[in-house]
Amino acid sequence: MKQKLLYLASGSPRRRELLTQIGVPFSAISADIDETPLLNETPSAYVERLARGKAEAGRRTVVSDAAFCVLGADTAVVLDGKILGKPVDEADACAMLMMLSGQEHEVLTAIAVLDGERCESLVVRSLVRFRSISREEVAAYWASGEPHDKAGGYGIQGLGAVFVAGLDGSYSAVVGLPLCESAELLGHFGIPCWQTLNAR
Numbered sequence: 001m002k003q004k005l006l007y008l009a010s011g012s013p014r015r016r017e018l019l020t021q022i023g024v025p026f027s028a029i030s031a032d033i034d035e036t037p038l039l040n041e042t043p044s045a046y047v048e049r050l051a052r053g054k055a056e057a058g059r060r061t062v063v064s065d066a067a068f069c070v071l072g073a074d075t076a077v078v079l080d081g082k083i084l085g086k087p088v089d090e091a092d093a094c095a096m097l098m099m100l101s102g103q104e105h106e107v108l109t110a111i112a113v114l115d116g117e118r119c120e121s122l123v124v125r126s127l128v129r130f131r132s133i134s135r136e137e138v139a140a141y142w143a144s145g146e147p148h149d150k151a152g153g154y155g156i157q158g159l160g161a162v163f164v165a166g167l168d169g170s171y172s173a174v175v176g177l178p179l180c181e182s183a184e185l186l187g188h189f190g191i192p193c194w195q196t197l198n199a200r
């Protein structure tokens with residue numbers, strides 16, 4: 001049987017790398033949506049709505065006669081129930097990182113997979129503990145360019161790792177795509193990662 005095509009609705013280079021890591025063939029498509037939280041929306045409902053919205057936005061751009069699925073994802077850093085998005089400027093990044101300093105925060109990553117008939121989604125919650133960070137370190141970190149496009153203003157997969165004293169949860173989810181859960185959800189849609197591994 002011919003395998004369904006998979007589209008990753010994401011502009012994130014991290015998500016592309018992570019999906020490549022588990023050997024699933026896919027094409028990346030854009031998924032630009034409005035990321036403004038709704039009034040009284042919980043962080044978990046927010047990331048799940050965005051992941052589904054990205055998958056749906058992606059699907060609208062696909063022109064194909066073959067069967068296909070679309071995968072969308074969204075990651076938010078949450079401290080004391082407050083969503084920290086991507087920093088808009090240096091002051092914003094510094095404020096976020098100083099808030100995270102010496103604290104434990106949540107990283108919520110939602111994934112959504114849809115085909116022509118249904119959409120399935122889930123949220124993965126991880127806890128990340130930061131050591132205390134000085135203002136000088138935050139300034140130097142901003143100057144590295146790494147915080148700019150990342151939720152919470154840091155990347156655990158990059159220089160930001162030096163702030164991470166502990167992680168309880170899914171490393172790949174913090175980077176942007178929970179691989180264990182993504183493989184499972186894709187399997188529900190007839191896209192088995194194991195088949196690719198067996199063929200190696």
Ligand SMILES: Cc1cn([C@H]2C[C@H](O)[C@@H](COP(=O)(O)OP(=O)(O)OP(=O)(O)O)O2)c(=O)[nH]c1=O
Pocket residue numbers: 009010011012013014015031054073074075076077086107149150151152154155156157174175176
């Ligand atoms: C916390 C954390 C986030 N991030 C990144 C993952 C996401 O790319 C980004 C969160 O923003 P998102 O809005 O989830 O994703 P995005 O805008 O980068 O990509 P797209 O919507 O097109 O899929 O932060 C890291 O790379 N490392 C980390 O440690």
